[in-house]
Amino acid sequence: MTAHSLVCHTMMTTVPDPGRRDAPALSSVMLSTDKSASFPMRPCACACFANMEVPRGSVRSTSWDSALLQRVPPLLTDLYHFTMAYGYWKCGRHNEEAVFELFFRDLPFGGGFSLFCGLQDCLHFIRNFRIKPEDVTYLKSVMPSTIDEGFFDFLREVDPSSVSITAIPEGSVVFPKVPLMEVRGPLPVVQLLETSLLCMVNYASLVSTNAARFCLAAGSNKKLLEFGLRRAQGPDGGLSASRYSYIGGFHGSSNVLAGKYFNIPVVGTMAHSFITSFSSLKEVHPSTLISEHGEGPPVDLVKLSVFWLNRVCSHLHMIPEEANKGELAAFISYAIAFPRNFLALLDTYSVIRSGAVNFCTVALALCQLHYQPVGVRLDSGDLCRQSVDLRRIFHSCSTEFQVPGFKSLVIIGSNSISEQSVMEMKEQENEIDIIAVGTNLVTCPLQPSLGHVYKLVQVNGKPRMKFSEDPEKTTLPGRKAVYRLYNNDGHPFLDLMTLKEEPVPTEGQDVHCCMLGGQMETVKAARVELLLQEFFSLGQPTQPFLSATEIRNRVQTSLIHLNPGLKRLQQPDRYKVAVSERFASLLKDLKNRKDWTE
Amino acid sequence: MTAHSLVCHTMMTTVPDPGRRDAPALSSVMLSTDKSASFPMRPCACACFANMEVPRGSVRSTSWDSALLQRVPPLLTDLYHFTMAYGYWKCGRHNEEAVFELFFRDLPFGGGFSLFCGLQDCLHFIRNFRIKPEDVTYLKSVMPSTIDEGFFDFLREVDPSSVSITAIPEGSVVFPKVPLMEVRGPLPVVQLLETSLLCMVNYASLVSTNAARFCLAAGSNKKLLEFGLRRAQGPDGGLSASRYSYIGGFHGSSNVLAGKYFNIPVVGTMAHSFITSFSSLKEVHPSTLISEHGEGPPVDLVKLSVFWLNRVCSHLHMIPEEANKGELAAFISYAIAFPRNFLALLDTYSVIRSGAVNFCTVALALCQLHYQPVGVRLDSGDLCRQSVDLRRIFHSCSTEFQVPGFKSLVIIGSNSISEQSVMEMKEQENEIDIIAVGTNLVTCPLQPSLGHVYKLVQVNGKPRMKFSEDPEKTTLPGRKAVYRLYNNDGHPFLDLMTLKEEPVPTEGQDVHCCMLGGQMETVKAARVELLLQEFFSLGQPTQPFLSATEIRNRVQTSLIHLNPGLKRLQQPDRYKVAVSERFASLLKDLKNRKDWTE
Missing domain, CATH: 3.20.20.70 (Aldolase class I)
Structure with missing residues (x-):
């Protein structure tokens, strides 16, 4: 400066x-x-x-809302979302329900935590998600001439009325592999949202985490x-x-x-x-x-x-x-x-x-x-x-x-x-x-970047999974519930992913879980917090928008509860993330099936 | 990806x-x-x-032009420009002519060159530079209550009609300390442009240079x-x-x-x-x-x-x-x-x-x-x-x-x-x-950043200079002409800054100059190119806007002429930048005067 x-x-x-x-x-x-x-x-x-x-x-400032829509129109995305949407539409899969999860794999800055930010921008973007006629015209000019006209009629009609979202509240401290947002809706529609959502979450989360680290340092x-x-x-x-x-x-x-x-x-x-x-x-x-x-x-x-x-x-x-x-x-x-x-x-x-x-x-x-x-x-x-x-x-x-x-x-x-x-x-x-x-x-x-990704975990009620050459890139299939477990001192000590249909872990009782990495552990929580909450249902936000100051306050609260070892800027402690016993055994099952997707 | x-x-x-x-x-x-x-x-x-x-x-796409103005309104700047503008206005200096220069001090990525980009966005921004009544209202709400109402009347009337700009053409290869843009106009108006211009030039130049390096590497x-x-x-x-x-x-x-x-x-x-x-x-x-x-x-x-x-x-x-x-x-x-x-x-x-x-x-x-x-x-x-x-x-x-x-x-x-x-x-x-x-x-x-700065070099015809505790931050005062000297092989080998009023260096004749760093050298140019050209005069662009492809072509041409040693990605040669003999002696004069600004 x-x-x-x-x-x-x-x-x-x-x-x-x-x-x-x-x-x-x-x-x-x-x-x-x-x-x-x-x-x-x-x-x-x-x-x-x-x-x-x-x-x-x-x-929320109206001028900001309209500025956001100007800055992030539906075309602010990668072309392949439109070509894939055509692929889905062409084989009649445009009404299939898909579930995508947004998460990251590694904590930024070698730190012990990350902040999740950008959710409200995403919700505002999705609420207004409609492709303008002039944008459809542009897409026609750059997509192959073999595309059926009916697809462009479909694009003109796309709206968020069938999209629902659960998410961890914006401003929360978050950890790798845990879904921060679950986006559910018609396969091509939720596919089209991918890059725009990642773009709004990645930098917001990165720079807010960087700011929090400066505050801790100061x-x-x-x-x-x-x-x-x-x-x-x-x-x-x-x-x-x-x-x-x-x-x-x-x-x-x-x-x-x-x-x-x-x-x-x-x-x-x-x-x-x-x-x-x-x-x-x-x-x-x-x-x-x-x-x-x-x-x-x-x-x-x-x-x-x-x-x-x-x-x-x-x-x-x-x-x-x-x-x-x-x-x-x-x-x-x-x-x-x-x-x-x-x-x-x-x-x-x-x-x-x-x-x-x-x-x-x-x-x-x-x-x-x-x-x-x-x-x-x-x-x-x-x-x-x-x-x-x-x-x-x-x-x-x-x-x-x-x-x-x-x-x-x-x-x-x-x-x-x-x-x-x-x-x-x-x-x-x-x-x-x-x-x-x-x-x-x-x-x-x-x-200078945070690697949030947006991965398909379920289609038509069936779990989906990617087995990569790189094991780090293998995804966790299916819809999940996510819980944060707190110890007696009020510090969170474990984020637990369970199958959606499993019961909520009971406070004060043994929970058997499988740490990401492999080993089984039995833990006991003084308090259990439901992390993924509903924020958007069938085209409409279901919680009020917050001011920047209110989100800032959540960051402060979230950080205050965090164990000091996780807030060390150099060589911090590692927070534990686990899946439930049932989830782990399903996962093992899927991996053992040679061609499990069939 | x-x-x-x-x-x-x-x-x-x-x-x-x-x-x-x-x-x-x-x-x-x-x-x-x-x-x-x-x-x-x-x-x-x-x-x-x-x-x-x-x-x-x-x-130029009209939708982009209007999007740019939406993204970069006059309020996308630091508050201090408005407080300083009031300082100028308050002491009746709002009609004084000031000259600012935009330049950088160090080549990015440890490389041998940088690209200058973002100029057209700047020109488009300045051409439309007017502060909306609602923005004046916002400024009133955040500036001290002691401010005279007349200043806000002044802000409402600000326009680019007295602003002129010379610049190196966008897409050119450029080097440290050489002015890339010279912005001339009423003191408070050109002061208000500072952060917006830097914001539009810094990242554009950085990422285009990064892209050029990837192309060279590939x-x-x-x-x-x-x-x-x-x-x-x-x-x-x-x-x-x-x-x-x-x-x-x-x-x-x-x-x-x-x-x-x-x-x-x-x-x-x-x-x-x-x-x-x-x-x-x-x-x-x-x-x-x-x-x-x-x-x-x-x-x-x-x-x-x-x-x-x-x-x-x-x-x-x-x-x-x-x-x-x-x-x-x-x-x-x-x-x-x-x-x-x-x-x-x-x-x-x-x-x-x-x-x-x-x-x-x-x-x-x-x-x-x-x-x-x-x-x-x-x-x-x-x-x-x-x-x-x-x-x-x-x-x-x-x-x-x-x-x-x-x-x-x-x-x-x-x-x-x-x-x-x-x-x-x-x-x-x-x-x-x-x-x-x-x-x-x-x-x-x-x-991840390129440090372009925007420094005052002249007010009311008198050169201005900053002597910092950090010698690197000392500025070169006064208005300049800038020439690029080419050798017989068609490679540029020196950028020369002279006083505005000095004659153009003659091709084929000895030119005595003082390298930045100190030593005197005599050089001979097979060809001399005027680098700073007029792009904006009294509120209007004076050259046609170019397409992205045309600017890309200039980058290619500019890079083709560059000596291969400067294009090495690791440990490249260093390009020379000098001032004329007359400029050097004026500079020495100014530095020797204890309180030269008086």
Whole structure:
């Protein structure tokens, strides 16, 4: 990321309110006393983000819904789904009921868990799944000329009215091989959904999991912001990244469109270009500011700053001439534009000799006019060392000039932050309150894709299975029920797949199961949770849509219950996944039959 | 990638033609004789793709244009651009002319070159750059309440009528530090464009460069297909990947929407699910097919296949019972649906004992009816070894059963293909004609982001510069002309930046220049090319928009001229970039001035 000086605002309602002019701007919030004493943060940063929680609500932005349908029309899929659909139609199998499962085989990032995200987008897509006449025309132009016209009539009539879906709730912690979605409906219709669903789930789950890992690495006393739009993989890579980073635990995004669509906190800052665009104090115009209390005549902030520049330099043993005057002009102009939101970017010239001096200068002038400056952002060099130096300067100025507000200035770090560098921060002395992450969050360089697949498990009531040359690619046939078993400490310890018709495992009683891998085990659950729930029945959603914040809350809850060993970022424990005894013996049966599908 | 059996079609016009029913389907093309004798490919594969070249034309799909504007509205940017725009507006600087440059600092993938892509999307975005009233309302709701109402009036009036752009043509080979775009216009307006432009250029350039590297790795005797939609970083990550992989040199994509929007060849295949959905020959209905010549009564393809199954097994010393009957049913059904496009996926059960046997069975039945089967796809295991085994089987069947067409069957490989595995293929004996690449193409795991930046270089005619703590981040100030110098062999050997007002370097004469890094050199160019051209002037594009195929052609031309040492994928030569003597001395001057911006 290149640049930002924080202006942070919260939407207090679930939809934008054009009439609202009293959004708690960061600097005004910063002035408020920290009321959540249990919150282990520097008060300012705490206060700054304490109001970022968007209230509960189940509103989905209409503009996002229509944007999603624009971005993911039924043609956003692989051509082979249409050729196969013709294959099914041609042999009269278009009314056969098929069941597909969506799952993944390996945990991302070598971690101990994954998050399941993207479900709501999928449901919205399916609810509106109809192929437009112009798209049928396009398909005719690219499919073989031997295709019967009747197939295109069939495509024109395709709708989701016979499709049903069960799924694990979005935002849940999930594990390999367990079905995350079961999609049931007419064979060609559910076949047509494959690539679009995978596309909506894969990146959403990947980036939310990546975000959750950054949050775990940072610990609970630092806040995280997503600044990755410019480096994302395409415009929607940026938009999805903002939504799902927030859901994964980040506290806000710089992406304005994401703020508008998903009602998530948007945060903004200052660029180096803003600073380099100024070259002299003469460019500050107007140069006056009225005090926060509205008392007295407007004060010339340039003159006041020049006064403070000399005092600051004298106190810090710095040379006023080394403080870049273009930078000072930029800071003063920004302070006049945003007197309650003054947060400066310090590394355009020299962080300490110019940036810090100019910041303290303008911040002290603002304090004299009863405004509370917000803080600073560092975007190059050794962020930890710089933050420690800055904190010392802030404390020293606070004492010297009797400005208590200087003790609660926020320090933001943002230069090429990675999971690794966040973990290293823990080992080093630092005074960073907020970390802004770009490229390494949104593009997930440690593993830039998550391999969800969508496999046929049943047709016309008969289980289906793929035996691959690669045993890892062999699928688990048939419809399943999936249960999560919790131990006495409230931690989940096993995901159990049973045949659909088997009884629910009883809490407190022995359950015999076969671990994926082979060995039999007997376990006892203090609590049993049904994982696959109905979300869509015969063309209609059966549960209300949730806001991004509500899904984010589920992520938090899901992670809190997870055993700490599974949340270790390096060499985590492995979570167990098993099938029931009956399922295992059916599976053995099928494998032993030479040509079992007959 | 999971699955596909190739059905490949070409659009012969630049816009879809709903009336056209004679698109050259792959298998029909496969039957045609190879007329391009100089094309170093297996005739079938050659013929298959020879018609994939879309004719020249400068049509941009309207549906894509409107989709782009939907996907990239002015709000798809970072909030700080709006806060800084207010800073400029507040001090009356909104009419000052600013110049920003877009460039990158390091070549991607440790390679010797990068491609510049995304320009047309940027131009289309800027041409339509206006902030909707509803978006201004949203901005008001998230920006500080202290902002003057006049600023929002200003935002409502913002348009691109004062913006001008010079750029290097899209699809060109480019190098670090050289400006790829120069954006000139009112300070706050060109500031507002920053993140959107970076977002459109970064991934487009990255994935097209990645695609070009795959093509270089594969060599000219293999064709490449993009199958990455399901693993892309968000729906648009998939759409952009399809467009820019094609531009980078791929021959087609599985993405239907990309085919529709960009008029690029779409290719489709068969999934494992299609095969596992069949369990018995009884499911083949109808089971008859008329011969390609339309002569005689319909033939029962099931019976004919059973006849061939025994002959094939007897010839290949295989056991008919080991050939999965569900798979055979699927192949027969597919052949009936696509008799001219029969290409089967072989690895659902056992590649040789089941897949190859069933394929040869159905393909021979088709041949008996005078259809030409297309080929096979392999999606797991050791692709090279399997391809060699298959080719031997095809040749043997060709001789035994007197079917010459079996000598030109296409073999497609598609399992987790990476740049590395494509390079390794060269070292191993293999018979793969076409490689389909998914995840490792579209998500660019070797380097999932490209760090283009957008830096202010001039305001009101005065050069601007950022001196960072990190010398790498120091910018080159002022407006520039950029020239590419070619040697006598027609290879470019130096990109030269001069001050805008300097004369064009003369061909054949000594040019003194200062390499980035420091040392002075004198060079002589056989040819000098002006790199930065005007593309947009005062709100209007000044050059026609190109089709994806035209940009793809520029990539090919640009790469052909490049010195082979720069195209080496590992440890390539380094291309030289320099500034003119005058530029270098101005730069030295600026650096020596302590506070040069004053």
